[in-house]
Amino acid sequence: METRAVGQHALLVECADDAEVRATYALLRDRGALLGAHEIVPAARTVLVDGLEDPGAAAELMATWEPVPGHATAELPGRLVALPTRYDGPDLDEVARQWDCTTAEVVARHRSTSFVVAFCGFAPGFAYCTGLGPELAVSRRPDPRPRVPAGAVGLAGEYTGVYPTSSPGGWQLIGTTSAALWTPDAADPVLLTPGTRVVFVDD
């Protein structure tokens, strides 16, 4: 894998698509100790390796590593989380308009999709889930809401996300889950970690 320098202590790996990000993240997480990395952080098309003492040596080693992408979302290894969800979001009509279908079809499509957490960002425990594909990308709301409740399920771009806590937000809201996504006192504070498979089921 090829890397870009990020300051004196980090490297950025560029990936062609989200499948390659998943494979790269999985590989780097397994071998991060070999690099002496403190953090491995995936995002949309890149994976960050941070906290390196010697990025030059790490880059040389990583140049010999090759991630092997290729799993379809539904066949990925790893934990499966089912989120009990009511499709009661205020933006169902807008998503139906953007997808050029009925709201019932939006719900059916979303509920039958196997998602995987590509990365977390925006807020602790906020997971960017892929699975719908680029052809179903939706635009964000022109005016973000000042307050989106915890558990709100939304769409933006090709991602589905769930707000772990109440916050401002511009995603198109299609539903609500009763699952707790962010439990700071728990041993595993985040339900939807990168690589977790996700399905939305009836609440």
Place this chain on the structure above:
Amino acid sequence: MTERFVDVLEPGALTTVQDLGRPGYAHLGVPRSGALDQPALRLGNRLVGNSEDAAALETTLTGVRFRASVAIRFAVTGAGCSVRVDGREAGWGTPVPVRAGAVVDVGTAIDGVRSYVCFAGGVGVDPVLGSRATDLLSGLGPAPLRVGDRLPLGDAGDPAPVVEIPRRRPGSVLRVDLGPRADWFSPESLAGLDGATYTVGAESNRIGLRLAGTGLVRRRAGELATEPMVLGAVQVPPSGQPVVFLADHPTTGGYPVVAVVRSEDLVVCAQARPGDRIILRVLSG
């Protein structure tokens, strides 16, 4: 044993609890947080015999006033300021023992922005993900101090002998390494970055140091796919005016990062006052 705590009488403009933060959770969307001027926090903790990662108070320009429930020791480091105990001048950058009931006034910053008030035993609020730091971006850790807050203190150890008590003037040079997205900017903008002077914006905070000056011009249009962000990243939004990401920065971002500040110079960002002039120095790239 008597309960050890301090009562907040005046919280100042913004005083938060800070330690060395919660690094290691960026992949879950959790910012690192922690003291902006880490060397000052570490020094203050050493002065009172704490381990360097103990939680302390971080003030912002205006100081803080509190009353001690029992006899305690504390030390103030970071931005220079007056330190008064029951109205009497006490030392900055040195351990100060006070009696039970004493009222301590940590004054307005004379130079720099952030002073650190380190108590022997540390601030003992409950940790979240291993840290007591207030994260102003995501709301983790204790809320900023308010009048009437009662802050528990941990048990004090033996005072450690400390030799050096450096009072450093905050610098004005930020050394940066170009990348990872320097190639998104015009050659002229990159060439002009070394030696460029910027003014610190008033909207600067624990999330980012905002710099106003010559805007950076992009050579390529389009949007960058959301990318992980590091401490010290110099991110350039569409306005072209750079923002240096500090401890409470979001873990990901959508604007290109032209350069990264050397970690030794993050203290400059921590102590730069609105209106200060900052000179960028490009070291590599």
